[in-house]
Amino acid sequence: MSDNRYIDTRGAGERPVSFTEAVVDGLAQGGGLYVPEKIPELALDEICALAELPYAQRAAAIYRRFDVDLTDDQIAKITEGAYGDQFDSAAICPITSLSGDIHMLELWHGPTSAFKDMALQCLPRFFSVSAAELRDRGQLDDTHMILVATSGDTGKAALEGFRDVEGISIGVMYPDGGVSDIQFKQMATQRGGNVTVWGVRGNFDDCQTGAKNVFNDDAFAAELHDRYHVALSSANSINWGRLMPQIVYYVSAYAEMVANGKVERGDVIDVCVPTGNFGNILAAYYARRMGTPIRRLLCASNENRVLTDFINTGTYDISERQFVKTPSPSMDILVSSNLERQLFELTDRNPQTIVQWMADLREKRGFKVDRDTFAKMRELYAADSVDNETCLATIKEVFDAEGYLMDPHTAVAYKVAETLREDGVPVVVASTAHWAKFGNNVYKALHGIALADPLPEEAASLTGCALNRLIADETGVEGIPAGLAELDDLPIRFTEVIDGNKQAISSAVRTFLEQQTK
Ligand SMILES: *Cc1c(COP(=O)(O)O)cnc(C)c1O
Numbered sequence: 001m002s003d004n005r006y007i008d009t010r011g012a013g014e015r016p017v018s019f020t021e022a023v024v025d026g027l028a029q030g031g032g033l034y035v036p037e038k039i040p041e042l043a044l045d046e047i048c049a050l051a052e053l054p055y056a057q058r059a060a061a062i063y064r065r066f067d068v069d070l071t072d073d074q075i076a077k078i079t080e081g082a083y084g085d086q087f088d089s090a091a092i093c094p095i096t097s098l099s100g101d102i103h104m105l106e107l108w109h110g111p112t113s114a115f116k117d118m119a120l121q122c123l124p125r126f127f128s129v130s131a132a133e134l135r136d137r138g139q140l141d142d143t144h145m146i147l148v149a150t151s152g153d154t155g156k157a158a159l160e161g162f163r164d165v166e167g168i169s170i171g172v173m174y175p176d177g178g179v180s181d182i183q184f185k186q187m188a189t190q191r192g193g194n195v196t197v198w199g200v201r202g203n204f205d206d207c208q209t210g211a212k213n214v215f216n217d218d219a220f221a222a223e224l225h226d227r228y229h230v231a232l233s234s235a236n237s238i239n240w241g242r243l244m245p246q247i248v249y250y251v252s253a254y255a256e257m258v259a260n261g262k263v264e265r266g267d268v269i270d271v272c273v274p275t276g277n278f279g280n281i282l283a284a285y286y287a288r289r290m291g292t293p294i295r296r297l298l299c300a301s302n303e304n305r306v307l308t309d310f311i312n313t314g315t316y317d318i319s320e321r322q323f324v325k326t327p328s329p330s331m332d333i334l335v336s337s338n339l340e341r342q343l344f345e346l347t348d349r350n351p352q353t354i355v356q357w358m359a360d361l362r363e364k365r366g367f368k369v370d371r372d373t374f375a376k377m378r379e380l381y382a383a384d385s386v387d388n389e390t391c392l393a394t395i396k397e398v399f400d401a402e403g404y405l406m407d408p409h410t411a412v413a414y415k416v417a418e419t420l421r422e423d424g425v426p427v428v429v430a431s432t433a434h435w436a437k438f439g440n441n442v443y444k445a446l447h448g449i450a451l452a453d454p455l456p457e458e459a460a461s462l463t464g465c466a467l468n469r470l471i472a473d474e475t476g477v478e479g480i481p482a483g484l485a486e487l488d489d490l491p492i493r494f495t496e497v498i499d500g501n502k503q504a505i506s507s508a509v510r511t512f513l514e515q516q517t518k
Contacts, residue, residue, distance in 0.1 A: 004067035006034040009344040011351025019068040020130035023241035034240045040065040042291040051259035055092035056083040059248045082121040086111045104431045113434040113481045116157035119242040124161040126241040142231040146170040149207035153330045156186040163192030171196045173207045176497045182464035189490035196512045197494035206500035213502040228513045237279040246283030254292045272298035272417035273430040274409045276331035278338035300416035302326040305385035314374035319365035327408035327441040346373045384416045388451045395445035407433040436480045439468040
């Protein structure tokens with residue numbers, strides 16, 4: 001079966017691990033990230049032939065080429081389960097072409113209406129099968145509880161992905177009062193017997209720090225193992241099992257573009273991605289490495305523009321940077337963890353260099369890459385950022401001109417694509433959320449209200465669902481996803497609010513696991 005192994009970007013692991021181990025471990029032992037030893041190469045014929053297959057089989061074909069240590073049957077079962085009728089489009093991620101040779105790759109047709117479904121419908125299935133394999137091989141005897149700190153999108157996508165998956169339970173923490181009405185209801189109404197949700201007193205940082213402290217508590221880990229045979233795990237975006245599914249849609253998009261006559265077979269495209277943790281754009285990089293004719297990767301930032309500055313200067317600097325609030329909160333980030341994998345590749349996989357840069361980042365709040373690395377990065381990437389007002393103005397402009405309504409994350413990428421595009425090269429823009437997930441900001445955009453200003457009374461008094469209906473009525477845009485439209489009618493299941501410290505979170509986890517074992 002498999003001979004592709006996973007190595008650690010910081011070179012600390014004793015031995016390379018299998019795919020199943022990399023999925024269950026998440027993070028490598030020395031704190032680095034797992035990367036496959038071999039990146040498969042796809043011939044152009046192979047890429048274009050994917051267009052004839054349903055999406056689930058496209059994903060299976062790519063996973064097989066990565067030589068994962070699962071059988072073809074296991075892979076087929078995973079991808080068919082992950083990319084089935086929980087998506088509201090048979091194409092799974094259809095492409096809508098706009099003027100100016102800009103093509104929107106819509107990654108939000110899944111159950112939670114954000115692109116994270118593309119990975120988080122697959123990862124739990126990888127996880128469950130991998131853990132079962134490891135238990136069979138005697139390498140593991142616990143089941144798992146996934147603990148997630150979220151600022152909004154990830155929590156819901158993880159809940160929906162892990163709900164009722166065998167041998168795994170999940171608890172999600174979000175900042176109480178810090179998420180939109182839609183985001184709160186998406187999580188608080190979550191179905192499933194193995195899920196729970198807590199509001200945390202504090203902001204997202206408090207949630208994340210609290211979760212980290214619980215993960216690092218060896219005594220608590222021992223207690224969970226002894227009492228419940230449970231190990232804690234995170235489902236965050238550094239897991240290779242989350243990254244690999246994202247590579248598929250870039251390869252698939254190229255095949256689709258050729259099949260639909262949007263690009264000549266073999267001609268290049270650019271890809272533009274609204275970037276936060278660098279997972280999505282990194283997947284496009286790997287698609288390019290595998291042979292997809294992608295010319296350049298366009299990195300789009302909001303006002304938290306650390307990545308754009310890095311790509312343009314070669315210096316990653318967060319020493320003086322303030323965290324800014326934007327209409328695209330899922331890109332509000334200072335430390336982009338997946339960048340480490342890109343740096344590893346750009347240095348021809350030099351773990352010593354990565355260890356040094358990551359130490360500089362920790363100790364000096366920044367690092368500077370060497371000239372060689374910088375030159376390679378400039379060949380691959382171009383980057384630009386979009387301020388809050390321009391983001392909202394773009395939503396309105398594109399709607400007025402094309403009748404196409406975008407969410408604020410997508411609008412950031414659209415604007416950057418428009419700025420950096422070159423004639424003769426089609427741009428595929430990663431469209432990462434349905435507009436109705438961020439209806440309050442979309443309403444402001446359409447009505448020319450500044451981000452900092454409140455909504456007018458007639459809009460402010462509405463629930464998130466009712467506001468979305470108002471937007472749909474005013475614009476004539478149809479198709480609010482069922483999962484968002486029904487939220488006001490579902491029973492609220494989870495209302496508990498806890499403190500963000502280690503004791504409070506540990507105690508909530510204990511209570512949940514007690515109930516689970518009953
Ligand atoms: C998570 C997210 C992003 C950022 O993706 P990364 O992989 O973290 O770069 C962009 N848009 C939306 C809507 C998201 O949920």
